[in-house]
Amino acid sequence: MLLYILKRIVYVAPVALGVSLVCFMLVHLAPGDPLTAIMPVDATAEQQAEMRTIYGFDRPLPVQFGIWLGKVLTGDLGVSIATGRPVLGEVARAVKNSLILAAVATLIGFALGSFFGFVAGYFRNSVMDRLASAVSVLGVSVPHYWLGMVMVIIFSAQLNWLPPTGAGPGGSADWRPDFEHLRYIILPAITMSVIPMGIIARTVRALVADILSQEFVQALRAKGLGEWGVFKHVVTNAAPTALAVMGLQLGYLLGGSILIETVFAWPGAGFLLNAAIFQRDLPLLQGTILVLAMFFVSLNLIVDVAQTALDPRIQRA
Amino acid sequence: MAAIADSVALEPAPTKPSRGYWGSVLQRLRRDPVAMVALGVILLIVLAAVFAPWIAPADPFKGSMIRRLRPIGTPGYPLGSDELGRDMLSRLLYGGRLSLFLGVMPVILAFGIGSTIGIVAGYLGGWINTVTMRTIDVFFAFPSVLLAIALSGALGAGILNSIVSLTVVFVPQIARVAESVTTQIRTRDYVEAARISGAGGFTIVRVHVLGNVLGPIFVYATSLISVSMILASGLSFLGLGVRPPEPEWGLMLNTLRTAIYNQPLVAALPGAMIFLTSISFNLFSDGLRSAMEVRQ
Numbered sequence: 108m109l110l111y112i113l114k115r116i117v118y119v120a121p122v123a124l125g126v127s128l129v130c131f132m133l134v135h136l137a138p139g140d141p142l143t144a145i146m147p148v149d150a151t152a153e154q155q156a157e158m159r160t161i162y163g164f165d166r167p168l169p170v171q172f173g174i175w176l177g178k179v180l181t182g183d184l185g186v187s188i189a190t191g192r193p194v195l196g197e198v199a200r201a202v203k204n205s206l207i208l209a210a211v212a213t214l215i216g217f218a219l220g221s222f223f224g225f226v227a228g229y230f231r232n233s234v235m236d237r238l239a240s241a242v243s244v245l246g247v248s249v250p251h252y253w254l255g256m257v258m259v260i261i262f263s264a265q266l267n268w269l270p271p272t273g274a275g276p277g278g279s280a281d282w283r284p285d286f287e288h289l290r291y292i293i294l295p296a297i298t299m300s301v302i303p304m305g306i307i308a309r310t311v312r313a314l315v316a317d318i319l320s321q322e323f324v325q326a327l328r329a330k331g332l333g334e335w336g337v338f339k340h341v342v343t344n345a346a347p348t349a350l351a352v353m354g355l356q357l358g359y360l361l362g363g364s365i366l367i368e369t370v371f372a373w374p375g376a377g378f379l380l381n382a383a384i385f386q387r388d389l390p391l392l393q394g395t396i397l398v399l400a401m402f403f404v405s406l407n408l409i410v411d412v413a414q415t416a417l418d419p420r421i422q423r424a
Numbered sequence: 425m426a427a428i429a430d431s432v433a434l435e436p437a438p439t440k441p442s443r444g445y446w447g448s449v450l451q452r453l454r455r456d457p458v459a460m461v462a463l464g465v466i467l468l469i470v471l472a473a474v475f476a477p478w479i480a481p482a483d484p485f486k487g488s489m490i491r492r493l494r495p496i497g498t499p500g501y502p503l504g505s506d507e508l509g510r511d512m513l514s515r516l517l518y519g520g521r522l523s524l525f526l527g528v529m530p531v532i533l534a535f536g537i538g539s540t541i542g543i544v545a546g547y548l549g550g551w552i553n554t555v556t557m558r559t560i561d562v563f564f565a566f567p568s569v570l571l572a573i574a575l576s577g578a579l580g581a582g583i584l585n586s587i588v589s590l591t592v593v594f595v596p597q598i599a600r601v602a603e604s605v606t607t608q609i610r611t612r613d614y615v616e617a618a619r620i621s622g623a624g625g626f627t628i629v630r631v632h633v634l635g636n637v638l639g640p641i642f643v644y645a646t647s648l649i650s651v652s653m654i655l656a657s658g659l660s661f662l663g664l665g666v667r668p669p670e671p672e673w674g675l676m677l678n679t680l681r682t683a684i685y686n687q688p689l690v691a692a693l694p695g696a697m698i699f700l701t702s703i704s705f706n707l708f709s710d711g712l713r714s715a716m717e718v719r720q
Binding site for chain 2: 121122123125126128129133134136244245247248249250251252253254256257259260264265358359361362363365366369370380381383384385389392396399400403404407
């Protein structure tokens with residue numbers, strides 16, 4: 108097991124290096140000089156050259172990458188051009204808010220998705236199965252930013268039950284687990300949960316149908332085990348894969364939250380990324396994407412290892 | 425599959441001519457009511473977009489400051505008017521042109537580029553395969569939405585940049601499918617037989633590999649159109665794709681966000697179009713998958 112974990116880490120290292128290279132190159136993909144956005148229009152050529160030296164943009168790209176990577180490894184993600192504050196602090200606060208939202212959404216999605224998936228897998232080709240399939244197709248086909256708008260229209264504009272935007276009263280930038288803040292997370296979390304719900308429902312349905320058709324289930328029934336006992340076996344067999352899908356979905360939601368966070372003005376990483384893009388704050392853009400991508404890579408690693416720990420049959424090379 | 429169809433064709437002529445693989449796929453597809461309805465909706469949306477200049481009742485750019493945000497069913501404005509008093513029906517019809525183009529184009533480009541990369545890597549194997557697939561792994565380390573937004577954010581807003589970003593997102597996904605299918609085919613006996621009888625690499629790929637791998641890759645690519653539509657309109661929704669005043673569903677949804685208190689139904693219309701298109705592509709792709717008997 109330990110050897111397996113080490114193997115996975117060795118395998119992930121080059122991917123992580125590649126990810127940081129992509130994040131680094133993002134800034135240089137941008138048309139023009141990364142500094143043009145913040146330079147005063149009337150800056151002289153000398154002033155521009157000076158700024159370039161300060162930020163290190165005058166050196167060859169591989170050297171810049173080396174220096175940047177060295178800083179990143181020590182936790183220095185540079186300074187936001189727009190606010191002048193360290194990128195790491197800004198990103199950490201935003202990622203915390205995103206993580207809360209994504210985690211709540213994943214849990215809702217997992218609970219509902221497993222329920223639909225189990226019912227559909229148990230009663231193949233019944234009305235419930237069709238309903239569950241419909242729910243999962245709807246979940247993966249709906250433009251979630253539009254669903255968010257529809258939720259706001261119904262529950263905020265029309266019924267006036269829940270606040271339309273923000274993470275807390277008075278533009279609170281930090282989410283806390285109290286009643287007032289809870290009201291703010293309901294709409295974005297439900298909107299976001301639709302995607303993992305559809306995917307988990309589809310996965311669990313296939314898993315349950317597959318497990319039920321296997322010989323050991325027949326053997327269990329032949330031995331006289333009741334439906335409840337068989338159900339427990341099905342759950343144990345479906346759990347590793349279902350949990351792995353859930354873990355990956357958390358990563359997808361965290362990285363893909365930008366659209367929903369924009370709709371609900373949720374002060375998370377996506378919202379920060381949006382701000383970074385429109386202020387052309389490239390260090391902030393780079394830092395946010397790097398942190399989110401690295402989070403996703405680590406999550407993949409954890410899911411892989413956890414899945415193997417839960418179910419040794421699926422150990423991969 | 426194609427190999428099986430060929431061997432069937434060699435048998436003594438049956439009284440009824442054999443349909444061949446594609447014929448039977450078409451027949452199975454025709455018997456799938458969900459897929460047929462989805463295809464019908466897609467065709468309707470495409471035709472409406474193509475013929476927008478002839479069927480749209482009004483100019484999609486011409487607004488009227490005194491006729492802003494009219495409700496659905498107002499005389500002269502069958503689907504209401506937007507925040508600048510432009511006819512919603514006309515803008516939705518015209519909007520389909522850019523939305524469909526931006527959603528479908530990246531998948532077509534990625535299908536071409538991704539299958540080439542995947543088939544070459546899968547057929548050659550060895551270190552070329554390792555290097556290619558490890559590079560592709562790097563792109564899989566980004567959630568697709570994040571990668572699309574990061575690339576468009578860095579490249580700047582615009583139609584071309586939006587297509588480029590989404591193509592980059594889909595190429596690794598298609599390449600991975602192409603590589604895994606090609607690797608399976610490459611070790612089959614009939615490929616081995618062709619090689620022994622002296623067929624060159626190019627001939628083997630053209631005759632034996634392409635015929636067997638393009639089907640599964642194509643099915644996978646059609647399943648991406650739904651995601652691509654949502655992402656492309658999402659980029660415009662964020663202000664990273666199409667620029668105003670161009671009619672495009674994602675951008676329309678964004679500019680109508682201010683109207684959710686006055687005209688909620690009108691404000692939700694562009695998103696409903698994205699939803700309808702996306703779900704139709706999804707259902708059609710599912711139908712195609714089972715008709716072609718491609719296992720996931």
